[in-house]
Amino acid sequence: MTIHKEGYSTLFVVLIVLLGLNAGIYFLAGIEITNITTFVSALFYFLIVNFFRSPKRDAIIQDGAIIAPADGKVVTIEEVVEDEYLKTKCLQVSIFMSVTNVHINWFPIKGVVKYFRHHSGRFMAAYLPKSSTENERTTVVIENHKGTQILVRQVAGAMARRIVCYAEEEKAISQGEQMGFIKFGSRVDLYLPLDSRIDVQLEQKVTGRQTIIGWLK
Template identity: 60%
Template sequence: MTIHKEGFVILTVIFLILIGSNAAIYFFMDSPVSVLKWTILLSSLLFVFFAAFFRSPKRSIYLQDKAIISPADGKIVVIEETEENEFLKDKCIQVSVFMSVFNVHINWFPISGIIRYVKHHSGRFKAAYLPKASFENERTTIAIETKEQKNIVVRQVAGALARRIVCYAKEGESVTQGQQLGFIKFGSRVDIFLPLDSRIDVKPGQKVKGKQTIIGWID
């Protein structure tokens, strides 16, 4: 299993804490052997859980113009017409992918283009599947202009457990569909705001795979 770079420091700290805890039990408890066999098992399971959270699967992609690929693993929780007032300032279609702690938490660019806008907002940490999470929770908003001069907004949203949003996007740079956009740690959501005339190929409740599932198409 390949570990994502965002997990290196956290996993090292967790590993040292677990080693230290088991060492303390061994040196300072009476009859530590009977306890250690359980604490070592629990420590191993805990470390494997965190390591799995930071897993970085190798996935190929076939670049497709006008296709919008899923920016994250998870489940579709929102498909609706809405108004995006931060960058688009117009009506659009919102598609949201909710990531549980068991999903891969890498985010990918859903389409190729030029980054026109990046902004991080501090906020609350409500459950990421709630509708208000998109504009009340801590979040980072990224706007991408396609070669057809269509604007798409991607929003990384923190959840009840997510306390760290990592975004690699920089204004003015060109990005390629499937390139890593960022990482959200411990449960979260990604919103995509598309032009009203976009064709949506997913349904609420559908499970999607980042960099693989086609969310829809733009004209």
């Protein structure tokens, strides 16, 4: 299993804490109790390692296609007004990532990053509609070669306390290239032109880099 670079420091800290905890239990309670806590600690550590996995998968590279920026479940498909940057009506498609999903995020189209902002905020449950505008989040706007712009928003959840985003304004990016990482439960919102064709449905599970969300005209 390959571990994502964003997990190295977390896994090291968790390992040190668990080793110290079990050493303390050994001196206070003896070997029998320590055997139990060691087993539980090992299981917990495996779950954390699994969270930071970085699977090898080929990206769908196709002009006009919007590929899934994250693993998870589609929880929103609706017409909304995006008022941070695009200032217009858009189709919002939101993907909720549970703690069991891969938490890498990918750029859904090829283009140039025209806007990037990080916003501090709250840590409500990521599946709530207000989380898109009130939670800790990043906003990335990508413009393709036709001048069409889409907005991608990483949103922190109740457990997610750190969003990592690699986007840089005026930097050219490739479809399927890593955009960032969100730790411990979160969502990614796409804001697309109203004339976009959407090929996914509510509650559908999608795979980052591989599921086609829809198509730009």
